[in-house]
Amino acid sequence: MSAEPANVKTMELKKIRDKNIPGCLSHLTGIIADRAEGSWITDVDGNKYLDFGAGIAVVSAGNCHPEIVKAVQDQAEKCFHTCFHIIMQEPYIRLAEKVAGILPGDIPKKIMFLNSGAEAVENAIKFVRVHTKRKALASPEHGFHGRTYGALALTSKTKPLKEGLEPFIPEVYRIPYAYCYRCPVGKEYPGCDMACIMQIEDMFSTYVAAESIAGIFIEPVIGEGGVIIPPMEYIRGLREICDKYGILLVFDEIQTGFGRTGKMFAQEHFDVEPDLTIMAKGIANGMPLSALAGKAEIMDEPNTGAVGSTYGGNPIACAAGISMIDVLERERLVEASEKKGKYMLDRLKKLEFDYDYVGEVRGLGLMIGIECVKNKESKEPFKDRAGEIIKECVKNGLIVVRAGARGNIVRILPPFNTSDGDIDSGLDIIFNVFNGIK
Template sequence: MVTEASLSTRIMREDGEITPRSARISYFPLVVKSGSGSKLEDVDGKQYIDFLASAAVLNTGHAHPKVVQAIVEQAQELIHYTSGYASHEHQVKLAQELARITPGDFKKRVAFGLSGSDANDGMIKVARAYTGRSKIVSFIQAYHGSTYGSISLSALSLNMRRKIGPLLPDIYHIPYPDCYRCPLGHCQESCSMECLGQLKMAFEHYLPPEEVAAVFMEPIAGDAGIVVPPKKYVQELYNLCQKHGILFVSEEVQQGFGRTGKWFGIEHFDVVPDAIVMAKAIASGMPLSAIVAREEIANFLEAPAHLFTMGGNPISCRAALATIDVIEEEQLVERSAELGQYVRERFEKLQEKYPIIGDVRGLGLSIGVDLVADPVTKERAKDAAAKICYRCWQKGLVLIFLAGCVLRVQPPLVISKEELDQGIAIIEETIKEYLNGEIPDDVLQVVKGW
């Protein structure tokens, strides 16, 4: 527990008096100061292993020396000049690099912004304009961001949608194919992809497919609890889109840039999307987003339909170029796949010992550990997740949960096996403490979570 005298306590108290409630999801009173690789330090000098990586932003780790060097060099040369009126070399080079590393053997164009939210907004605009259609399909429990467009795409939290309407019209949400907690009550044996059937039924009865501009899908539903869809589902959905002239947009803000053991998550499914929306990890913590789309789509609107004064900031672009170099030089995509496999196996072993672990899933180092009150009913163990994450934080592991009960294991891709082992050991120790009733209920006053 943070003591009253600590700097963290004072800053958290002042923070609580000045920051609006809407701006932070409460897990634990962490006041960060510095970071290196997979380690974080708070303002009181306490060290942590970081299993959150700033919400899947720091794939290259905290303060990777090559990224830092690129940022410093660029800051000394030019901090910013708006790409709304001028070009700069690094933005052009980065756009070419993003076109190179994204799937699709066709001509692409790249539009830059600052956040995942604005990239999703831009993609809605361009999809509507290009297709001449207004309707958009996205998924229940998806989080796509905090601007009006991206909130309208999202369907995860009533707090995001309450009191602010009207949202964007013509956005339809369908169930994500969640094979552990099938929203339609099926198990693998009885599954004939009724979830996709719901979209087909919608196309027959109330959602004219020729009026649908795009489907936005995360290749793993991140904030829904790291849910991996069946390959067959993604392929059939893609084919359905092709059949009806609907754009398939892979929303990779959280899952892109090596996180899943491929450059982009959609590559696991052998489909080539019309567009990829990315942000978070692309500049290792500098604000940057990008829409990478087929040329004819991305180039459809006229200026100034989608530009930002600060979009494509030179420091962010240099950081992104350095990020790509680091990922390639240190083979972080392969490393993510390898370490992800290792971590999943470690948690599967724990699952045999602790029935509170209902499911272990993920791709690469994007892993969800689903805690259940009962392995048969799969009732979400919300208090357990809250108490375990809080106690892990006390023990020096930054870990949060999603969807009420899913431990989010998304460390930097540079993390060492030893650090992973240390983190997993803390989680096991904490599960035992939880099961022995050693974590007090008052923790639940602090931890709110998603």
């Protein structure tokens, strides 16, 4: 099934790719897509792949969902682009109202739209600094927030993301994340008294004064960093710290938002309301769109014109976003994410017992990770094994992706409307692959 030499068109396009596109742009697979429908991708040579990557947690309603395609087509015929700062347009305004309606919490929110996740993170930095009149920022180990310079400063993974690209924006402090499989303070949950939260309080005496910190940026469930699901007390502890010291709590829900963890937003699992929420990926099922939402008093604060962008909230992307929320609600896809996620996790958990190189299988909704280790005692990360598994899955027609600061986690992110039959077929491929690598 993979792009072997017989795949003539793939080979031809690869030659053109290599001549004209920088080698430093990485590809997990050698597949060149031609068409995508629901949970399936067909490459330019007609090979079909079951898509458990969803473009890294983006096409949650399935590739080319017909209703979203229609919304895009209709909007493209009406109005392509105005630049919201020159002429407003209806899809932007309607989508803002819709996103405000689905965000948890009673406090009124205002929303602005941008193009990418990283761009929304950059803008969030402006808002927390303006509101608090402070400069410093904090973000956790294992967090990922994007590839622009501010976002990279908040990002923890060094290789290949940061190495050689220094310096980043200054005054960013790294805090521990409750990665209980690898506790950052050497304890065991439960019974640890949330020592990681206490360590953050300690840092305020030895690293940076709490009163200098404008915002703590955090993924409520970490994605790229390895599908890390913290205990409720960790996220609640962060909220308490922020309230105590006047720090803004910013949830990066770029990967977790719009149903990926089995709730519309991952923050609902913890019943904690942030001051700002950053969204992208699943928001428009693949159209480039991101959003930043926050309490009205924070969002109204910067000088008029201090934030914005030419394409941010493009009408076609916003039309896709409106349609995406309609589809999520009408087809009950968030519930599907929860239910199918539980089913998959239940079955995949078996891998922990069957293979010494599987340290932990964890997941929330349809965001699932399999952590590969050299052995269960040492927990030494086993990056090559994760790579081997991903490669074999792709060879057998199933797309899965990689995660983790050390690249040792196999990540599974299917579209929410993947049929039960396709979920089982994908699981069969995964079990067969593991079986072949004893």
